[in-house]
Amino acid sequence: MKKEILRTIKYFLLAASAGIIETVVFALLEQLDIWPYWPCYLIALVISVIWNFTLNRRFTFHSNGNYMFGIAQEAVYYAVFTPVSTILGQYCVTMGANDFVVMIITLLLNGITEFLWQRFVIFRKTLDATLDANKVKVQPSVHLSR
Numbered sequence: 001m002k003k004e005i006l007r008t009i010k011y012f013l014l015a016a017s018a019g020i021i022e023t024v025v026f027a028l029l030e031q032l033d034i035w036p037y038w039p040c041y042l043i044a045l046v047i048s049v050i051w052n053f054t055l056n057r058r059f060t061f062h063s064n065g066n067y068m069f070g071i072a073q074e075a076v077y078y079a080v081f082t083p084v085s086t087i088l089g090q091y092c093v094t095m096g097a098n099d100f101v102v103m104i105i106t107l108l109l110n111g112i113t114e115f116l117w118q119r120f121v122i123f124r125k126t127l128d129a130t131l132d133a134n135k136v137k138v139q140p141s142v143h144l145s146r
Helices: 001-032 037-060 067-094 099-122 129-135
Strands: none
Touching: 001 037, 037 067, 037 099, 067 099, 099 129
16 A cells, blocks of 8 residues: 555656646747647647656556557557547637646646556556566576586
8 A cells, every 4th residue: 555655656746747848848839829729738748748658667667568568558548638638628728718727737637547547557567567576586697617
């Protein structure tokens, strides 16, 4: 139980760093004022997803599973999350909601649902694999010399 609480805290700290990256990229793109909400959001999201997945794979879930397969599973999550959040976000902004309020709410929903997806789908079979590998004691090889 304690291990899972620490894992959850670590995940959300690293996810917060991804959220900061997403917010900064989003703000920079918004300042350019050449695109509407949705392309700014999508570009910022993709950058933060790669950051978040890579760091959490190594430091939170300690997975040694196939990186490309994990990213493909992450893409499945985002194949659902991205259109829903983009369309609803654009709708909310069109209805008068503040761009940044919409983005912050989206970040929170993303953080919670993505943690569950990574923990119980992507990394469930390779959870703590690198930690377990470090616990294995390798016996020194015996060299017979003549």
